[in-house]
Amino acid sequence: MASPPCGNLDSGLEIKTRSVEQTLIPLVSQITTLINHKERPRKSERTLVAIQRVGQAVSVAVGRFVAVGEAIALEHHELKDEMGHACFEAxxxxxxxxxxxxxxxxCVVPSPSVTVFSDRSGMVKAARLLLSSVTKVLVLADRIVIKQIVASRNKVLVTLEHLERVSTxxxxxxxxxxxGNEMVDFAHLTGDRQNDLKDERKKARMAAARAVLEKCTMMLLTASKTCLRHPDCESARINKDAVFQRMRCALEQVVDIVTEARGCAxxxxxxxxxxAVKDYKMSVESLRDKLAASPPEGVGRRLEALVERTEDFTDSPYTGHQQRQAILALCQLARQDARQLLHAWTQAQQSLQAMETSEELEVAIAKSCQSVNDLRRELHKVAVGRTFELLRMHAEHSPLRALKAAGAQGDPEAVAQYSRTLTEQKEQLVENCRLLCHVCGTKPLEITCVHAQETFHVIGPQIVSAAQTLALHPSSKIAKENLDVFCEAWESQLADVVLLLREIDDVLEGKQGDKRAYLSLPRTGKHAANTKSAKPVELDAEEQSGVAKVGLELRLLSSDVDAELEKWEEQxxxxxxxxQSVASxxxxxxxFTRGEGLLKTTLDLFRQAEVLLLVLSEEGLQLCSSLQIFSTQLVGDEKLALMSKVEKLLVLCQQLQAGSRTPVLGKSATFQKVDSSIQTTRSMLTLILNILPACNKPNAKSKSEQSSLDSPQDWRPNTSTPVRDGEDILHNNDNNDGSHHDEFAVKAFEQHLAGLNLLESN
Structure with missing residues (x-):
């Protein structure tokens, strides 16, 4: 028997997460079977056994559910009494x-009063008690998750205020x-919530807000450092303030979503x-049932509303003349078909068979629906085609490169000139994203389009302010790094738009992908992700070629690192x-890129990713700790140069660590994750290859001096003691990762092996 919707379990209960829904479905199905069972005077033994099994199944399911609730109660003492009582009742x-x-x-003599269960009123009462108590447990469990997210947001906001005011x-x-550590906790909590939400619009809004936080964390780092280095620079201050403001808005949006705050949520x-097309087609098709009604004025009104919205395309300065004419012609055709439709409806209404739909009316309905479908396809072609053309035109990122060059040369006039070019490109992208909202076909994709539109609108001016700062301080490495970060964010958003266009095309062609996996109920310990495995994905020839090319570079770089390490006297x-561990x-x-070894498919890679990539990043972080201690033996330019490279290595390690935990779904996202992991690893090896010679030379010199003085000093770090931040060590944390202390690494790895989500608390 089909189970009823979970939203009808209890008055006022709305199931908002898939994990709750999937937990309740079996329970509701079994209870419904019992409550809705029609009593008959005689029952076969088979029926009695079946009903008994149903009752036992309900009891077992409740037992499992209650075990989870009781475990949660032990972890959250403020809800212990409420949760304990609800679990007891269930x-x-x-x-x-x-x-x-x-x-x-x-019974010796069958009696008409004998039923499947002797106390029907007791069964109804028990079922009601069960559903109400289960509802209470679910509400309390969900309240815990929301409370954790809000508390995590509050911690991030407080630290964000301290960061904004810091002056040294x-x-x-x-x-x-x-x-950085607090952002890791927040990212994992919100990632779990996003994955579990039933409402696809809420999920899309959550994804957009988390994407802002992810990208803005790195921007915040470099913008703040630039402001600290150049405190009197107005453009640097504007650049920094914009990042902080955007992060605060994203943090508020996340909490508004999870708490269901009205307004900005x-x-x-x-x-x-x-x-508009859907509304019009519904009004057209409803004419079959309205032959006895008054004239259908709603059809014409809805069509005019549809035509009015096409003005966003025809009035756009970027729409070509032929495209504009094609849109206008299709609008006119739709009006003509609508007039014929109303005429056919009038004829059908006046005929003797007014209660039946005439053939002429059916043809008119089909033609009207087809005309607006053709209009939608034309608008889709215009919006998507224009965006692809714009992306192709700016694939070389010429304005960005020109801005970087002009800023590095200290040429404010050239920066102003290329800023105007970038601003024009930004306006085109914003306009195209606005038009894409019209044709994407689903509300989640509309939200993604709005997010892309806002991102281009915000990052464009930020790139300009970062370039102005560099033009005023052309020798500043941190100002150059800051401009690079904002340019990379721009390029990343362009890549996201390419994926967005493919999704929009898929919706038009009816090729929407599978739903994402969702979480189970909260477990003891941390709220872990669902352990269901993703499907393995085989890369096509082009993707394999691209990955293999980068993989070959990994092989060469790892060999170079091994060769460089052989030069060290102390192995x-x-x-x-x-x-050596990183290279291995x-x-x-x-x-993996060659299809050899233990990693055959992307599933193999991702099964190993949370171990391989996590351990790889942790080895890199340990290397950074050793290098930081080693830097205390250096002075002057050598020390600054080494710490600059160590700082970049820290960022790459944390990017790799964060990327390894990011869930993906679909072939394109899978390939993107594979490619991103390999690219980041390649960058790490390249940087390590530059660092090693710079360390080996001072190390050999130091050993020589120590030998002559007969007072050796072992600068190797004590792995049992966490590395402390010194006043001369400027390291940074990436957008989705935490600290590099040994304790963090051990906890993270242990929890991974336990199959839990990485929600470490420091």
């Missing part, structure tokens, strides 16, 4: 149902390290062409050991 109700469905003693590099280093979407040095893991990734 268990009691489950036991009652099992007892009521137990067969009674056999030493203070910034300390606070940003804490900020709901993204206001413009009326789209697709919505037991921590720097050597960690570098990179070699395993190279074998």
């Amino acid at each position: 268990r009691r109700a489950g036991d009652t149902i099992a007892q009521l469905t137990e067969p009674g003693p056999p 590099f030493q203070g910034f280093v300390h606070i940003f390290s804490q900020f 709901k993204t206001v979407l413009p009326a789209s062409i697709c919505d 037991e040095q921590q720097v050597v050991r960690h570098s 893991m990179a070699y395993n990734m190279y074998l």
Whole structure:
């Protein structure tokens, strides 16, 4: 028997997460079978056994559910009494149902009063008690998750305020390290919630907000450092303030979504062409049932509303003349078909067979629907085609390269000139994203389009302000790094739009992908992700070729690192050991790109990713710790140069660590994750290859001096002692990762092996 909708379990109960829904479906199905069972005077033994099994199944399901609730109660003492009482009531109700469905003693003479269960009113009462208590447990469990997210957001906001007010590099280093750890917790909590949401619009809004936080964390790092280095630079301050403001808005949006706050929690979407087409077609098809009604004025009104929305296309300065004429012609055709439709409806209404739909009316309905479908396809072709053309035109990122060059040359006039070019490109992208909202076909994709539109609108001016800062301080490495970060964010958003266009095409052709996996109920410990495995994905020839090319570079770089390490006299040095581990893991990734070794498919890679990539990043972080200690032996330019490289290595390690935990669904996302992991590993090896010679030379010199003085100083780090942030060590944390302390690494790896989500608390 089909189970009823979970939203009808209890008055006022709305199931908002898939994990709750999937947990309740079996329980509701079994209870419904019992409650809706029609009593008959005589029952076969087979029926009695079946009903008994149902009762036992309900009891077992309740037992499992209650075990989860009781475990949660032990972890959250503030809800212990409420949760404990609800679990007690649920268990009691489950036991009652099992007892009521137990067969009674056999009757010698069948009696008409004998039923499947002797106390029907007791069964109804037990079922109601069970559903109400289960509802209470679910509400409390969900409240815990929301409370965790809100508390995590509050911690991030407090640290964000401290970061905004900090005035020294030493203070910034300390606070940003804490900020990075808090962002890891927040990212994991919100990622789980996003994955579990039933409402696809809420899920899309959550994804957009989390994407902003992910990209803005790196921007915040470089923008803050630039402001600290150049405190009197107005453009640097503007650049920094914009990042902080955007992060605060994204944090608020996440909490508004999970707490269902009214107002800003709901993204206001413009009326789209697709919505207008659906409304018009519904009004047209409803004419079959309205032959006895008054003249259908709604058809014409809805068509005019649809035509009015096409003005966004025809009035756009970027729409070509032929495209505009094609749109206008299709609008005129739709009006003509609508007039014929109303005429056919009038004729059918006046005919003797007014209660039946005439053939002429059916043809008119089909033609009207087809005309607006053709209009939608034409608008889709215009919006998607124009965007593809714009992306192709700017694939070389010429304005970005020109801005970087002009800023590095200290040429404010050239920066202003190329800024105008970038601004024009930004306006085109914003306009195209606005038109894409009309044709994308689903509300989640509309939200993604709005997010892309806002991103281009915000990042464009930020790139300009970063370029202005560099033009005023052309020798500033941090100003150059800051501009690079914003340019990379721009390029990343362009790549996201390419994926968005493919999804929009899929919706038009009816090729929407599978639903994402969702979470199970909260477990003891941390709220872990669903352990269901993703399907393996085989890369096509072009993708394999691209991955193989980068993989070959990994092989060459890992060989170069091994060769460089052979030059070290002390092979037991921590720097050597960690570098060898990184090179070895990179070699395993190279074998994957060739289809060799243990990693055959993308599923193999991702099964190993949370171990291989996590351990790889942790080895890199350990290497950074060793290098930071080693830097205390250096002075002047050598020390600054080494720490600059170590800082970049930290970022790459944390990017790899964060990327390994990001869930993906679909072939394109899978390939993107594979490619991103390999690219980041390649960058790590390249940087390590540059660092090793710079370390080996001072190390050999130091050993020589120590030998002559007969006072050796072992600079190898004590792995049992966490590395502390020194006032001269400026490290940074990436957008989705935490600290690099040994304790963090051990906890993270242990929890991974336990199959839990990485929600470490520091």
